[in-house]
Amino acid sequence: MDHGFATIPLPFRRLPEPDMEARAQEFASSLAQRRSVRDFSAEPVPLDVLRSCIAAACTAPSGANKQPYTFCIVTDLSIKRSIREAAEREEYLNYHGRMPEDWVRELRPLGTDYNKPHLEKAPALVVVFRKSWEPEADGTRARNYYVAESTGIAVGMLIAALHHAGLCCLTHTPSPMDFVGRILGRPEHEKAYLLLPIGYPAEGCRVPDIQRKPFHELVVEYPEKPGEPR
DSSP, rough: OOOOOOOOOOOOOOHHHHHHHHHHHEEEEEHHHHOOOOOOOOOOHHHHHHHHHHHHTTTSSGGOOOOOOOEEEEEHHHHHHHHHHHHHHHHIIIIIISSSSHHHHHHHHTOSOOOOHHHHHEEEEEEEEEEEEEEESSSSSEEEESSHHHHHHHHHHHHHHHHHHHTTEEEESSSOOOHHHHHHHHTTTEEEEEEEEEOBBTTTTOOOOOOOOHHHHHHHSSEEEEEEOO
């Protein structure tokens, strides 16, 4: 069938099943050690490593292959400070009335509040923007598809790539986030999606002793059709 676009052979290499299982278990075990970090060292990160992690994220599947996102790398201290100050203003309002009390109560054991020093201390911030549309040369708008889903998949791949490369990060989503686009001077069709402070953990860094849900609570397998006797 002619789809109207060129095709190439799939560069796929099938692995022996024992190798597949070993690689899958190794990757799962590695990611099980990943934790969100709020206490960062000020030590700079290798920017080429960070760029390679973002390049990996940009290989993520996206609606109609539109790749509806922009990744901004921020290392300038004054810009990071401006982002922190604006984020803390919004977060203060969130923790003092915007968020329901039960939400604030759920966050309390994690030790989070409106103070966000990691936005300034982390050596790098990656700000992710989603793009619902993009401008065409003739001034019209080209629509993008499955924007939130596509951006979320790319961010997930970025987080995994950062951990694989030996870096730590934290997902941060102050709401509202319009201030980020203003500070960075991004165009109107880009809307802030996520802030990722990235770096090394500070010496003596500690994280909450959380437990993830067991596998059987998160995964349902259907060896037979639903409703059939087993």
